[in-house]
Amino acid sequence: xxxxxxxxxxxxxxxxxxxxxxxxxxxxxxxxxxxxxxxxxxxxxxxxxxxxxxxxxxxxxxxxxxxxxxxxxxxxxxxxxxxxxxxxxxxxxxxxxxxxxxxxxxxxxxxxxxxxxxxxxxxxxxxxxxxxxxxxxxxxxxxxxxxxxxxxxxxxxxxxxxxxxxxxxxxxxxxxxxxxxxxxxxxxxxxxxxxxxxxxxxxxxxxxxxxxxxxxxx
Amino acid sequence: xxxxxxxxxxxxxxxxxxxxxxxxxxxxxxxxxxxxxxxxxxxxxxxxxxxxxxxxxxxxxxxxxxxxxxxxxxxxxxxxxxxxxxxxxxxxxxxxxxxxxxxxxxxxxxxxxxxxxxxxxxxxxxxxxxxxxxxxxxxxxxxxxxxxxxxxxxxxxxxxxxxxxxxxxxxxxxxxxxxxxxxxxxxxxxxxxxxxxxxxxxxxxxxxxxxxxxxxxx
Numbered sequence: 001x002x003x004x005x006x007x008x009x010x011x012x013x014x015x016x017x018x019x020x021x022x023x024x025x026x027x028x029x030x031x032x033x034x035x036x037x038x039x040x041x042x043x044x045x046x047x048x049x050x051x052x053x054x055x056x057x058x059x060x061x062x063x064x065x066x067x068x069x070x071x072x073x074x075x076x077x078x079x080x081x082x083x084x085x086x087x088x089x090x091x092x093x094x095x096x097x098x099x100x101x102x103x104x105x106x107x108x109x110x111x112x113x114x115x116x117x118x119x120x121x122x123x124x125x126x127x128x129x130x131x132x133x134x135x136x137x138x139x140x141x142x143x144x145x146x147x148x149x150x151x152x153x154x155x156x157x158x159x160x161x162x163x164x165x166x167x168x169x170x171x172x173x174x175x176x177x178x179x180x181x182x183x184x185x186x187x188x189x190x191x192x193x194x195x196x197x198x199x200x201x202x203x204x205x206x207x208x209x210x211x212x213x214x215x216x217x218x
Numbered sequence: 219x220x221x222x223x224x225x226x227x228x229x230x231x232x233x234x235x236x237x238x239x240x241x242x243x244x245x246x247x248x249x250x251x252x253x254x255x256x257x258x259x260x261x262x263x264x265x266x267x268x269x270x271x272x273x274x275x276x277x278x279x280x281x282x283x284x285x286x287x288x289x290x291x292x293x294x295x296x297x298x299x300x301x302x303x304x305x306x307x308x309x310x311x312x313x314x315x316x317x318x319x320x321x322x323x324x325x326x327x328x329x330x331x332x333x334x335x336x337x338x339x340x341x342x343x344x345x346x347x348x349x350x351x352x353x354x355x356x357x358x359x360x361x362x363x364x365x366x367x368x369x370x371x372x373x374x375x376x377x378x379x380x381x382x383x384x385x386x387x388x389x390x391x392x393x394x395x396x397x398x399x400x401x402x403x404x405x406x407x408x409x410x411x412x413x414x415x416x417x418x419x420x421x422x423x424x425x426x427x428x429x430x431x432x433x434x435x436x
Contacts, residue, residue: 067295074288
């Protein structure tokens, strides 16, 4: 029986380059013959993606903040139970684009739901499961939003309508960023803050350094 | 400004006749010119019905019990916020086919999730909102299931496939019934136990008696 895989998550506000860095990291692991899968939250399985759709799609009826929070954790429960845990048990690394730190940052700090309810839901859904390493890609908010906007304009021909989160304002993302940084400061062993302002090659190199100092790769 | 409406829920295991009695009660209120609406859980609004579909529909992917619980409360949050509270505020009575007592009975006792998590979710989603009166239609399990089966056979031509809850076994419903009765014993002012074994006319009369002793109708 192989050893359990490692559970890595990437976090950060819009425009920090998570999608690019997830792909770079996956390539680097493949080059080293490390078995792994790439997934994302909310979503990650067909059922969890259906729940994601309910959260992110525009609709006539409003979605109360509490309902959004519960849907997020329902999708996470499905994702963990049906995909992440079996992959880790099979010895594969799991690289996940956003996880529970995003809930603390977006729903907790961004929407002001506070951390007590989120911590209880985290415990209910995850038990003691936490990421082995969380890479927090950090950028000033105005720079991140400018990059996200440039990306959306570039893809405007076939882009879907901007989802609810993308349309939030700068003050919202300032709260989100501050919450991410506070969590990283409180859990420095689990969370590595990566300056996302240099070009993608430099950021990818710093991510590999964070794995190398833990002796996970050579 | 009119007075706030009253919030009534009907509960009970399969086959006790909730749907019939909801219709009878609605007719009795209409006869007395009491403004009211009829709704159901899980569901009650288009968005909440979408969440209900995720819970009840058969699918290839399994739904963890915890995810089911969170989806139930997400639907309830939407239902309360977008429908029940505005109706009550407008002075209408709300008659709801199942509510949180069903979660304690089915997910808590039936599936063995326990009451601590449910109580926390109830507080998170409902604040201090509870039904003003809950009518618990009570029947021995074997009698209720026999009635439900007879109804399903009678409607077999155009009935959808039996949903996940309808296919559970007798022991499950024994736990559900016992949990309902224990809740009624603990909250006798809020919950009225109605013997559902007589014919529908007798049951309807006892429901109206429960409203009359509270001086809600004449």
